[in-house]
Amino acid sequence: MSDEAAPASTVSRRWHVxxxxxxxxxxxxxxxxxxxxxxxxxxxxxxxxxPFIAAVAMTAFAVAGLVSAWRMPRRSAAAANRGDLAQTLIRVAAYIFGLVFYALALNPLGFITSTIVTVVFILRFAERYSWPVTLALAVGTAAGCQILFVIWLGAILPFGYLWESLLY
Amino acid sequence: MELLDSIAVGFATALTVKNLAFCFVGAFVGTVVGVLPGLGPVATISLLLPFSFTMDVTSAVILMAGIFYGAQYGGSITAILVRIPGEASTVVTCLDGYAMARQGRAGAALGIAAFGSFLAGIGVTIALFLVGPAMSEFALAFGPAEYTALVLLGLLLVTQLSSGPQGKALLMVAFGLLLSTVGKDPIYGTERFTFGVFSLFDGLNMALLAMGLFGVSELLIIAEGGAAHAKPVAQPTSLRELLPNAADWRASRMPILRGTVLGFFLGLLPGGGATLSSFSSYVLERRLAKNPERFGQGAIEGVAGPESANNAAAQSSFVPLLSLGIPANAVMAVILGALLVQGIQPGPQLIAKRPDLFFGVIASMLIGNLMLIVLNVPLISIFVQLLRVPGSILAPLIIVFCVVGAYTLSNSVPEVIIMIGFGIAGYLMRKIDLDPAPLVLAFVLGNILETNFRQALLVGRGTLSLFHTRPIAAGLLLCCAALIAFQLYQAVHKRRSAAP
Known part of the structure; x- marks a missing residue:
């Protein structure tokens, strides 16, 4: 919870509202x-x-929260560094994009290819690792997960219908 | 004499080479599935179900039991190390376990979780031999009104979990209850809040919710921190330094004892189980602590109590199954299916007809817990190595684990998208100080609450009469009222003392 509290202080009253x-x-x-x-x-x-009882309770507590957020003191303009905020938002957006791409690419590209592409995107373009480290980690992650999930635990993960149509 | 005979029969069954092997495999597989988010014990035991039909029934139940209590410990490993609860029952372990890991005390947290689970397992096994069959009869006194009152009390206690303002915790509880209503209505089958999405017809999956709110949101927090946040946490290297020290043991012994007793009793109640007991234990420890503000910031009692409670409950939940034929949770329901297919009808006659099965399974739990500690304590030093890995490298692994975990639940992409949606929502909620833990527990308890509340109204012919005519229900509601009054008193007292 201490970790949770730390980033919370970075958002302004307007986000709470x-x-x-x-x-x-x-x-x-x-x-x-x-x-x-x-x-x-x-x-x-x-x-x-x-659902009605739960929704009424939720609305009541949300309105109470709204009133309390409205009364929060406004932060000074100097406290918020717009450059840092933009950088943070870009990084978070890159990760969300990586997640969504991975989910959507699983069926067409298959588990191995989509895992490699996603890990390369995160490590190379969001975290700025060098190409050799990025490729080694991407291939290692895909191979390790293939062994763990598919071979060991018998999970059924997609091969990729694009590859299927190319190969068969 | 009868007790000694029971123990002898139990150990004679559990100590055969075949049953020892099944016990080991169960504990090991359980630990692995507990570590991996998504692939929980229910899914694993369900996958094993067809194989169990060809096995000896006692061996099959010993194997399934091993998976169940092994998963309780396995789930705590990722909860402590990377804040991803492998199981719903380990959600609460994230709070202090992860905070301890961030302070370089992951080994102590993992150690106390392992030893606490072990001690709770031993205590509950002995208790099951002594009073198990008698205690199961008490559970029969619980009807819809009692469950409604019990869950309400649980939800009120949950609001104590959050370190933030009570109003925000109550908002999360209400939101969790609302989310639990997504899917088909439990009585009439009408669709509610499904928006025509097929994946939502059977309701939201608990694993998706937990992985999104805890795993993915943590990933986004790591992402926003960049290199500064990605610094690995220094951990001690030798096993001796990693294990809990004397002060940790002093702080943990009473939480372990209380967690064991609480978990034992809550495990006996259908619907109680490991999740409710771990949350209840956390609340209890926080209430009893001299400095409750330490909770959520790395208090070892916040790991010791809940971890003991969830293991105790996992084991005691076998009593209503075997002696009454009432499954306390989804895992027990699958095991009940395995028993019925093999022609075994669990019930009061089972102990007399198949003492080898009843006492053999209980004895195997003692052996399985010993195996778990032998298996896991030497591995603690390997587990904490994970924390030496920079967050930026760990992040893609979290992505793969969460996405694959969500995908394997039903081999469908919409489930993964739902999890990502919860992850983004969890991230935004954390930014405005809304703690997702009360939401998750309210979601878990929501179905139990709604079904029992509506059944109580139906039995009472549309009135609330059951709630004041049944003594246990009335007593529990009085406890709720007392708790609300106490919280109001505390709030007023705090405001007065804060006033100049």
Missing amino acids: LGFVVFTAAGFYAIGVALQLGLWRQNSPGEGLF
Whole structure:
């Protein structure tokens, strides 16, 4: 939790407010869906009753959080280094892109190729490792995971339909 | 005399070469599947199910039991080292275990988790021989109203977990409950919050939620820190320095004892199990601590208690299964299936008809726990080497483990996308001081709460009468009210003392 607290101090009041606005909006949406589902049917609780209770509680606590976030002191402009923030956002975005690419490439490219491409992208372009280190780690990770997941644990991972169409 | 006969029958069964081998394989495989996120004991035991039909039934249950309690320990390894809980029951171990690892005390955390699990396992095995069959009858007194009240009490206690403001923890609990309603309604089968996505029809997967909120969000925190955050954490090298020291043992002995007792009783309750007991133990230790603010920042009691509790609960959950035929959790349900296919009907008659099965499985747990400690303690020095690896190199490994873990759950990409979505949400929540731990427990307990609450209303013909006419339920609700009153008193007292 100490680790969690550290990065939290880097975000401004506006992010806290935005976060609670999202929760409040989601809560109101869930209340609407729960009411449509029905709270009560034939003398027994309907399928919307429990989501309704949970959504009302969530909305109430989100609104309380919003009020409390609104009262937070504004941080001075000097405290926020825009250059560092941009750098951080680029790195986080690169990792998210790597994750999404890996997920979407699994079926067409197969487990081994998509693992190598993803690890190369992260190590070479996000972390700036040299090409020899990057390639060695990428191939090592793919081979190690193939042995662990496929050979040892018998997990069924995709071969890649692009390779299948090329080879067969 | 009867007790000695039971112990003799149990050990005569468990100490055969064949059963010792199955026990070892179970404990080892369990540790491995516990380490790997996604591939949990339920999936592994399910995969083994067809093979169990050709095995001797006692050997099959010994193997499955080994996988189950092995996974409880295995799950704590990644929770401590990289903040990825391999199992839902080890989510709480992330809080202080990971903080200890960041302070260069990963070995002590892993050591106390191993020894705590071992001691809890030994204690529970002895207790199972002594009072197991009698205790299982107590669980029969629990109906829908009692479960509803128990889960409500659990959720209120969960809000104590968060080091942040109580309101934020309550928001996370409510959000977790709402997420638990995604999928088909448990009574009418109506779709709720599925948005037409096929993967959501059966509800959100607990493993996806935990991997996203803890694993992927941690990955993004590593990513934003860059080289500065990626510095490896210095760890001692010799096994002697790695293991818990005398002060650690002094701090941990009572949490281990309390965790064992708590885990034993909660494991007996259907729906209780390892997850609820580990969270409850954490809350209890935090409540009893002289300096509760240390919790979440590397308090060894926060590892010792929950790890003992989850192992104790994993073992005691065999009692309602074998003596009543009631599975306490999904793993027990799969084992029940294996027993039924082999023509074994678990119930009160099982102890009389198949003492070798009942006491053999209990005795094997004692041996399996011994195997686990022999297997794992020498490996601690290898496990902590992981922390010498820079975060920037560890990050791609976390990506591969999380994505493959999510993919193997049902061999589908949408599951992976859902996990990534939870990861981004978890990252953003952590940026605004929202702790995902209460969300995860509320999600786990949400289904139990909803089903029992609605059943209680149905039985009460649409009224809340069951909650005040049944003594256990009323007692538990009184505990809830007392807890809320106590928290309000604390809040008012804090505000008054803060005022100039």
